[in-house]
Amino acid sequence: MRTRKEQIEKIIEAMKDYTLLHTYGDDGYEYPLIDALTPDGRTVDVGESECGELAAELYDSVIAPHILEAELRAEQRVRAEIARELKNPECVHVNMLRGEIAAPSWSQLLHLFPKEYKNIRRDSERLDWLESGCCDVRFRSEPIADTGDADVYCDIVQHHMAKPRERVIGSSETIRAAIDAAREVG
Secondary structure, three states: OOOHHHHHHHHHHHHHHOEEEEEEOOOOOEEEHHHHOOOOOOOHHHHHHHHHHHHHHHHHHHHHHHHHHHHHHHHHHHHHHHHHHHOOHHHHHHHHHHOOOOOOOHHHHHHHOHHHHHHHHHHHHHHHHHHHOOEEEEEEEEEEOOOOEEEEEEEEEEEOOOOOOEEEEEEEOOHHHHHHHHHHHO
């Protein structure tokens, strides 16, 4: 965007070249504005100075407020667009990947998703327990009467040196429930 001074210079140039439409000189031609602003007996530089003052006044009182209003409206539109985009998780994710906006820290994510964090922590504890107890996870199916269908169960198998070497210590329809049952046993 051009500076105030640059814009005023453009207005002065237009004013110097402007001729009055309804005022005519002695020769019958339209009268130049610069001549109308130059007092009798004075040089054209006085008229140019008047053009400069008039141009600055026009800029400050008429043009600048419209420019400011246009800038404010543009800023409001941009802010509204940014607010809309920030509500779109896919857009936020893409911009994080591009590095255009900062990715949230781990603690911020945990704050945003406390329930999910609790579930992840419990799953992590389950996996740690499986690892420390030398356990396997096995799935088995049991037929449902004569339907031709079967239920799937998850067994937690612990390994021992003494017989029986493999012992089922927890069983359920889901892996989480089976591990929880096994943890209660030992």
